[in-house]
Amino acid sequence: MQAAPSQTTNLPNTDCKDSEVFCGPIRAAELIRPAGQPNVERGRSLNWGKSALLRYAVALLSVEVATLARMQLDPVLGYHSPHATFFLAAIISAGIGGWKPGLLALVLGELVVRWLFMPNVGSFLVGGDVSQWIGSCTYFVVSGAAIGLGEAQRISQRGAETALARLQDEMSERKIAEEERYRLLLELEKERGRLNGILQQSPVGVIIAEFPSGKVLFGNDEAARILRRSSLASLHAGEPSRHWRGFHADGRPYESGEWPLARAITRGETVQDEEIQVEFEEGGRINISVNAAPIEDPEGRVVAGIMTLQDVTEKRRTQARLAAFSQLGQSLSSVRTPLEAARIIGSIAEELLGWDAFSLSLCETEGTRYQRILQVDTIDGKKCELKPYEEKEIPSRMVRILQTGAELILKEEPLELLTDCVPFGDKARASASLMFAPIREQGSGLGVLSIQSYQPRAYDEADLEVLQNLADYCGGALRRIRTEADLAQSNERNRHLFEEVTRQKRQLEQQIAERRQAEKEVHRLNADLERRVRERTQELLVANQELEAFCYSVSHDLRAPLRSIAGFTQAVTEDCGESLPSESQQSLGLVIQATREMDQLIEDLLGLSRLTRSEMKRQSVNLSDCAQEIAAGLGQRDPGRVVEWVIAPDVVVQGDARLLRIALENLLSNAWKFSGKRAQARIEFGVEFQAQGPVYFVRDNGAGFDMTYASRLFTAFQRLHTMAEFPGHGIGLATVQRIIHRHGGHVWPASEVDKGATFYFNLPANMEAFLYE
């Protein structure tokens, strides 16, 4: 048994094999179980000497027998050799029962002898008989010697026996011990098996390391599993492992010797529920809860350390998730925009799962476009929010995720960028671990939440579940945001509506007031206007009446004296025509002539005024036909003249046929009149098309006029030629102008003296601008 402390203290600190490791438990069992004392009874065979009572009974019996024998011999011996038989009795008693029964037999024999077989029977007093004394002495001496001898022999025999027994004892003891050891070994083996079983079956990881080397002697499967090793053999309690690193809760790494087992061994410290975060070399982190204690031998010396460890990663994670989700719920309840929600989801996902890239995209309700609400990628080790953008087409992956649910994609090296993966900012780098979770809300897919890591195998199914939870939270929050937004919008709309209504009401009221004011003003203006119109109308009426009166006076009052002149001149001519000198008769004729001219003048003037007053009728007028007829008329009036007429065909205008005919008549007869002195007279009616529209003209090659006086042409009674040159009243062009003006047109001349004259006029095509209508 190597459990002896002296041995353990001297154990060399060498690497031990697995087998040695597994011999550990035996020792450990030994250490744990108190060392049992050899408990085998040293069994001794039963003999007489063992019963003192018997031995003393033998003494008494031998004394009895000796007495009886002596009494038989008494008739022979008498008082002679009274002790004879008692010698024997003493010796037998001593022989059988040892020296104490021998001595008892001796004394009893002496007393019996003295009472029965010596003189003074019935008394123990020895008489004076010397022989008696001698006999007694002899008896005592001999018997005593015999007893002593026997005892001496017995003592020596007992010594030999004891030595033998001891030898035998030793031999059997060793054997027993061997057996015992074997049994113990079996038992220990069983115990070890049990213990091993217990330790192996233990739901917690167990590691035992020896003192003082710290070498790990035992580690159960759970410990190996937790620490992700197939074997814990090469571990050392106090030395750092290259497979993992430990961190305190505050993130400080565990120094060498700081591990609980090391502390238990070296300082005898008992560690309870210490939590360590273990980061594995190959990736991944776990949280373990550790208990450690020293193992002491009965003398209180530390011989080893034991450590139990439990993987509390899931527990911590669950706690963290619970806390995170609780916090998430609170945080999300106050967000106002999907972006805020996305940021919160992102930070929680970072806390719970960790990521290198994060994206949250939302589809539109129609599902034809989607928008990245938030996209964060790690660029040069920093998390950068990328500019959100909108895309027209939803990638097939997203469609699939929306339809079939969350996906976990773990890619092995070498990583390749998925063609249809959600493109993150740093496209040069492919995510090794990708998770996608649909954001649903009442069964309909709103969007996709994705986190990705550049580390291979960064996530597992549990993480995907967490992500889906986050996505669900997000969906709820988005619904709330939408609902609130809708509500806010509708509130806002209502508010707007209310404001609008109020504003419009105010506006309406104002408008009503303004309208009233305006109405008042209109009334006032109308009244004013009406008054003014009345006044003006009155004025106009008066003016018209005045004009009428004027025309009347022209036609009547002017004519009346004219008529008198003409009449009386005629009377004088008739009464005394012959008596008057012929010169006077000629003068009277001129007077009458003048009256006729004046009458015509008055008639023309009245005609002009009638033009203004007459009503216009709009119709198509063929000016070419008109001109032809007028030309024919003029030709008939003066058949002697030779005039070349050039009349453009089919000149049709809109206007009042009667008035236009009068205008044309005036122009053509002017042309006729002023070309009268030309041998080769030429009168032209035509149309020129200019930018502003058609321009009609009447041209002659007659006398023409000086354009300096052109402005006077159109004034009534203004003439540029003497009556002797060309007869006329100077009212024709005034009439023309008045007619053209009434049609909304203009008339203008172009002429040079002796080079003929051209009168142009235009008429608005649509004739909407009829004046005076």
Place this chain on the structure above:
Amino acid sequence: MSRKFILVVEDNSNHAMLARRAFEKNKMENNLKIVPDGETALKFLFSDEPKPALVLLDLNMPRMDGLEVLRRLRADERTRLVPVVMLTSSNEPEDRQSTLQWGLDGYIRKPVDFGEFVEIIRQLGLYWLRMDDDSEPRE
């Protein structure tokens, strides 16, 4: 026995003289009676004096104009059927229309030319004084 006559209502004395002369020229001076204004004309016509064969009425007269005289004549039973011809300087169609409206029997524009006027009077005389004049033998 009174003979048929034409009553000329003319405020312009010159014109009245010209009218008389025109009648003379047509040898009808005895068939002529001239009054200077409307009131006089009405007084005469409403009197027991014999009625004229024709009233030549100047339209434009001071105070009561020809139109008013006509209206009153037509309104009165005694003169309702007296023929009236309006004599005026005006050639305005409106004037002519409005006077015809009032039961005028003719409308004559006073010509400036005296010869014309004489001819007009001759025709009037022929029509109103001589036509159907069976009972009155011509002198």
